[in-house]
Amino acid sequence: GAGVSQSPRYKVAKRGQDVALRCDPISGHVSLFWYQQALGQGPEFLTYFQNEAQLDKSGLPSDRFFAERPEGSVSTLKIQRTQQEDSAVYLCACAVGGGAAGELFFGEGSRLTVL
Amino acid sequence: GDSVTQMEGPVTLSEEAFLTINCTYTATGYPSLFWYVQYPGEGLQLLLKATKADDKGSNKGFEATYRKETTSFHLEKGSVQVSDSAVYFCALSQAGTALIFGKGTTLSVSS
Numbered sequence: 001g002a003g004v005s006q007s008p009r010y011k012v013a014k015r016g017q018d019v020a021l022r023c024d025p026i027s028g029h030v031s032l033f034w035y036q037q038a039l040g041q042g043p044e045f046l047t048y049f050q051n052e053a054q055l056d057k058s059g060l061p062s063d064r065f066f067a068e069r070p071e072g073s074v075s076t077l078k079i080q081r082t083q084q085e086d087s088a089v090y091l092c093a094c095a096v097g098g099g100a101a102g103e104l105f106f107g108e109g110s111r112l113t114v115l
Numbered sequence: 116g117d118s119v120t121q122m123e124g125p126v127t128l129s130e131e132a133f134l135t136i137n138c139t140y141t142a143t144g145y146p147s148l149f150w151y152v153q154y155p156g157e158g159l160q161l162l163l164k165a166t167k168a169d170d171k172g173s174n175k176g177f178e179a180t181y182r183k184e185t186t187s188f189h190l191e192k193g194s195v196q197v198s199d200s201a202v203y204f205c206a207l208s209q210a211g212t213a214l215i216f217g218k219g220t221t222l223s224v225s226s
Contacts, residue, residue, distance in 0.1 A: 042204055042216030106158035
């Protein structure tokens with residue numbers, strides 16, 4: 001597609017459930033980022049891939065969070081044993097080149113609500 | 116660590132009013148600076164950027180100048196339109212690091 005596609009757009013989970021959020025980036029974009037955006041806040045960095053390599057995962061808040069991009073295109077963010085504090089919008093973004101700076105193209109996000 | 120501070124919103128203006136959204140940053144090096152915008156129901160998109168001191172970024176009538184001496188990157192527009200209603204995010208990045216965002220400022224323009 002022409003833009004970054006994220007699914008599901010909305011997810012409601014019971015506390016303790018596992019969730020998986022998918023990101024389909026712009027074809028050929030080397031860099032892929034995941035951000036977490038809490039209500040009324042700016043996006044907070046979670047992790048960064050260059051092709052299939054996860055180069056930075058310093059922003060993942062706990063070991064319940066796991067991300068992968070096995071073939072260097074589609075990425076999945078998995079959250080195990082969800083907690084209420086995980087409720088947020090999860091944004092995926094991509095960039096044409098390598099490196100973590102510069103113009104990012106964002107998806108519309110996946111809104112996770114944990115009850 | 117590096118950080119971005121934006122003026123708190125919401126900012127409410129009438130059409131054709133002048134807009135300023137303040138942004139200041141803290142960084143150890145020489146970051147690139149950005150303004151991203153999020154229109155209702157859409158994803159974040161780049162509005163403008165500046166990569167070095169005294170650069171001016173501009174797009175869609177918006178401007179921002181990279182001021183190293185005041186560590187600022189204020190967003191301005193001379194005459195806002197209803198269609199400018201959105202959330203605006205100031206951001207910075209250093210070489211090799213991901214974008215760091217401010218908390219966002221909501222702009223509401225009425226006709």
